Amino acid sequence: MSALQIALVGNPNSGKTALFNRLTGARQKVANYAGVTIERKEGHYTAPSGRRVRVLDLPGTYSLDAASPDEAITRDVCLGRHPGEPVPDLIVCVVDATNLRLHLRFVLELKALGRPLILALNMIDAAERRGIAIDVEALSRELGIAVVPTVAVHRHGAQALIDRLDAQALPAPQPHPVADLHAEVRRILAVAVSSARDSAATDQAIDRIVLHPVIGLVILAVLMFVIFQAVFAWATPLMDGIEAGFGALGEALGALLPDGVLRSLLVDGIVAGVGGVLVFLPQILILFVFILVLEESGYLPRAAFLLDQLMLRVGLTGRSFIPLLSSFACAIPGIMATRSIADPRDRLTTILIAPLMTCSARLPVYTLLIAAFIPQRTVAGVFNLQGIVLFTLYVAGIVSAMAVAWVIKRLRRDRSEHALMMELPSYRWPHARDIAIGLWERAMIFLKRVGGIILALTVLLWFLSSFPAPPDGATEPAIQYSLAGRIGRLLEVVFAPLGFNWQICIALVPGLAAREVAVASLATVYALSGNEDGLSAIVATQWSLATALSLLAWYVFAPMCLSTLATVRRETNSWRQVWIMAGYLFALAYLASLLTYQIARWLT
């Protein structure tokens, strides 16, 4: 017997993905539809009869009259005209039993296609709790299709559906032309559903507090603070542990192998590269625990509601807020978090400005330069001058992000009104199983797609920094004789107007692996062999203040993180966006450093 090919469709918030998780468990494959950034999720399970069932989880949609690229995918697959997908043997339409008034209209649209169709009446338990009585037989009779109640979040909540799919082939419904879908929905509801009381009372009570103009914002601010703290602080011990672990592994390997190219490649290239990939995982996982819980519970769209107007003024949307906030810890989880922005235009703008948020990897560079050049002085009685400079660097990032978003809004060809029209779903308890599956997916996407690029680039940078080896009797540090050193010397021509000396230029090359690496590289260039404590003193005596300020300005803007660019490549599925981002950031950085250096030199 050939595998049964089924497609899950339904309105957003119908519990479709939870049902998908229930049916397929961890047997899922997440990819992208060809040429677009829309996620394609497919899984499979084996029915009691032994038949293999392949399940495609189509993007949630309100209507077959698609309003966005992801809705168009769902429409094309249902109509059997998507080039890359086989026509499904059966469409499983998932509806929220507590929200039939909205969801049944789409069922009627699907029925009109005349393809085999079954209705999964999901969250039937929540409907019972809310006093909504549904006559399943009457509903099935009036719709003219099979209806199976499901509770996707319960262990056996999909058993009835699995059994029904296994029993016999489901016939295609007789499409009756319906003039007014809404009138038909009302007619069916009148026959099959009775509601004892106002079913949304609990949500209304919570929303009165959560969406309150003052209390709601306070709750949001506290939540954001906790998330920011968690991503920033809780991840640090784990990241330190990973770094220490890989450092120890590198040393152990180094002790086993003879000195030479192989040892250097393994220790400084591959082990350091794998460690450099894994070190991002704690932040990504911690951030996504929060995002998934907020999304599942129904809070995320409410946060977007509260902040929409603020973000709209600069050409973003309320949904951009959490990804941007996360980017203060690290742009990589931030960019991955833009998946919660449904509108592709808003999502792209958010991705493009995310690297302007001051990530934690810039701190070592900032700390070094501020400690070396900015005196410990108290300003206006209470403020620390070093603190003020650090704060200014953060503000510079935020202000320029807003400015860039505004410019993108002006420049883009598509000036059409993009709607918010966002459903605020009922509050729900998030389920650990769905969170765990979601986390697993994020981790795999990062490790497989982004990790490979990061690892390859790390090995490339190792190669550039190690070859050719210094000649016999060389007196200067090895890096000066390497390709990286030569590239750095060449770059000096480009960066001289910014006040960068050749030592800085060389350090910028390996610094592309991660911003904080630049500090270690500077120490190497100055032949301190890992002694970073002495660096501050050297920098303070050998560099001018103008050069230091210029380098600070450079790090506010410059696309100095190849991992971020790799993530953008993965998330936008386009090298073009990567080049646009790198290009505009480089231009901004060059301009800011040039101005800073020339003005500072003129003043001092």
Place this chain on the structure above:
Amino acid sequence: MRLSELPKNLPATVAGVVDAVADDAIARRLRELGFVAGEPVRIVALAPFGGDPLLVQIGSTRFALRRSEAARVTVASADGAGA
């Protein structure tokens, strides 16, 4: 009256959705979301920063609509005024 002008918490009934531009995709989507003549509708909350967007309850479903979107929906308040 338009839904964007409806006072908070005043029950009303949808009269229809008006296209703001030719072939208005937003108006079409509003109709698909259930903003059709006869449905009871109410504004349940206003966002901070200028009261935009609005939280609109239709049936037991809540939608956040920006004012420009809500302006496409015409409503009659329950006491019959302003239709």
